[in-house]
Amino acid sequence: MSGEAVxxxxxxxxxxxxxxxxxxxxxxxxxxxxxxxxxPASMRHCARHTGVVQIPQVECSDGTWLVDTTLIxxxxxxxxxxxxxxxxxxxxxxxxxxxxxxxxEWLWRPAMHYRWSYxxxxxxxxxxxxxxxxxxxxxxxxxxxxxxxxxRGTFVRRDGVDGRTWNATEATYLSTLDALESIFRRRPFxxxxxxCEADFGFFASMFRxxxxxxxPARIMRKRAPGVYEWVARMWNIAPSRFxxxxxxxxIETDLAPLLGAVSQVYLxxxxxxxxxxxxxxxxxxxxxxxxEWKEPVKPYRVWCLDRLRSELAALDAEARSRVAAVLExxxxxxxxxxxxxxxxxxxxxxxxxxxxxxxxxxxxxxxxAGAVR
Ligand SMILES: N[C@@H](CCC(=O)N[C@@H](CS)C(=O)NCC(=O)O)C(=O)O
Numbered sequence: 001m002s003g004e005a006v007x008x009x010x011x012x013x014x015x016x017x018x019x020x021x022x023x024x025x026x027x028x029x030x031x032x033x034x035x036x037x038x039x040p041a042s043m044r045h046c047a048r049h050t051g052v053v054q055i056p057q058v059e060c061s062d063g064t065w066l067v068d069t070t071l072i073x074x075x076x077x078x079x080x081x082x083x084x085x086x087x088x089x090x091x092x093x094x095x096x097x098x099x100x101x102x103x104x105e106w107l108w109r110p111a112m113h114y115r116w117s118y119x120x121x122x123x124x125x126x127x128x129x130x131x132x133x134x135x136x137x138x139x140x141x142x143x144x145x146x147x148x149x150x151x152r153g154t155f156v157r158r159d160g161v162d163g164r165t166w167n168a169t170e171a172t173y174l175s176t177l178d179a180l181e182s183i184f185r186r187r188p189f190x191x192x193x194x195x196c197e198a199d200f201g202f203f204a205s206m207f208r209x210x211x212x213x214x215x216p217a218r219i220m221r222k223r224a225p226g227v228y229e230w231v232a233r234m235w236n237i238a239p240s241r242f243x244x245x246x247x248x249x250x251i252e253t254d255l256a257p258l259l260g261a262v263s264q265v266y267l268x269x270x271x272x273x274x275x276x277x278x279x280x281x282x283x284x285x286x287x288x289x290x291x292e293w294k295e296p297v298k299p300y301r302v303w304c305l306d307r308l309r310s311e312l313a314a315l316d317a318e319a320r321s322r323v324a325a326v327l328e329x330x331x332x333x334x335x336x337x338x339x340x341x342x343x344x345x346x347x348x349x350x351x352x353x354x355x356x357x358x359x360x361x362x363x364x365x366x367x368x369a370g371a372v373r
């Protein structure tokens with residue numbers, strides 16, 4: 001199918017984790033787009049079409065809509081395959097998707113912590129985000145206060161970061177920097193000579209939060225200059241910069257620290273989140289990185305695990321055994337389980353062509369009070 005006539009308007013923000021991820025992907029594909037900074041009215045407009053209050057959301061000139069960066073990448077990989085981002089080798093592609101999901105979801109908490117727990121960064125970023133509320137008749141200090149209270153309350157404190165988990169939260173960022181730094185000493189992108197899903201997953205936090213917010217950016221520049229350079233390489237990406245290079249076709253051994261964290265920490269957490277969801281509990285609690293975490297159950301991440309399971313189930317025996325060989329047995333076993341009895345219906349198939357859905361949900365796919373109708 002040709003997408004030439006369609007133009008893309010990204011409702012998003014210069015401060016946003018997932019908007020940065022999507023922009024880098026569109027730049028890599030050579031897909032032209034415009035960004036419109038979100039505000040209360042534009043979010044209502046988006047939610048009327050997609051049922052979701054989150055950014056980014058893509059309004060296509062043919063009247064269709066795209067949401068969820070993981071699905072948007074998958075959508076364009078099928079619609080406009082060249083230059084290809086997704087590895088052709090099935091086991092390598094699975095690991096790329098697994099790392100993308102891990103980076104998207106597990107680095108969100110440290111990214112929010114570094115932005116909202118340190119006053120210098122929180123002051124700056126609440127000012128930036130305050131601009132998005134300009135259409136509301138309130139003074140700037142009120143907009144700034146709103147963001148500081150909302151973001152720190154929802155995404156830091158209520159998401160399990162306190163005095164006991166503070167160091168473990170920061171250790172996640174620091175160990176990821178170390179793992180990526182040693183990879184970028186050997187090659188330009190996470191899995192090989194050109195970017196794949198895993199690069200865009202890591203880019204979400206590494207660009208807009210860790211690479212730009214003053215507190216974590218200072219750490220990145222000092223501790224991991226190779227990661228800092230990769231952030232710029234990813235932002236300056238264009239088809240001509242990688243299209244002639246080979247697609248990654250093997251799982252390099254230096255991915256072991258990242259895949260170890262996926263197996264030992266992330267997949268176990270995903271399983272706990274799923275069990276709590278199925279039991280209709282509001283909270284998930286688990287031990288990881290030497291501490292106990294308590295956080296809200298996230299329906300969206302039940303869907304993430306389900307999606308990874310479906311991808312693994314679609315592999316042939318040879319590809320599955322190559323994936324099993326790079327994961328710890330317990331992590332692989334979680335992925336190899338059958339689908340859960342109940343999986344939330346998260347995003348309708350892309351592109352979204354019909355207006356509205358049953359209920360408006362937030363970015364963790366929880367029903368939103370005061371839904372837009
Ligand atoms: N899985 C979604 C996540 C999108 C998301 O969580 N975006 C954040 C901003 S970067 C958001 O809109 N959060 C909603 C909120 O703050 O309520 C994606 O990949 O696009």
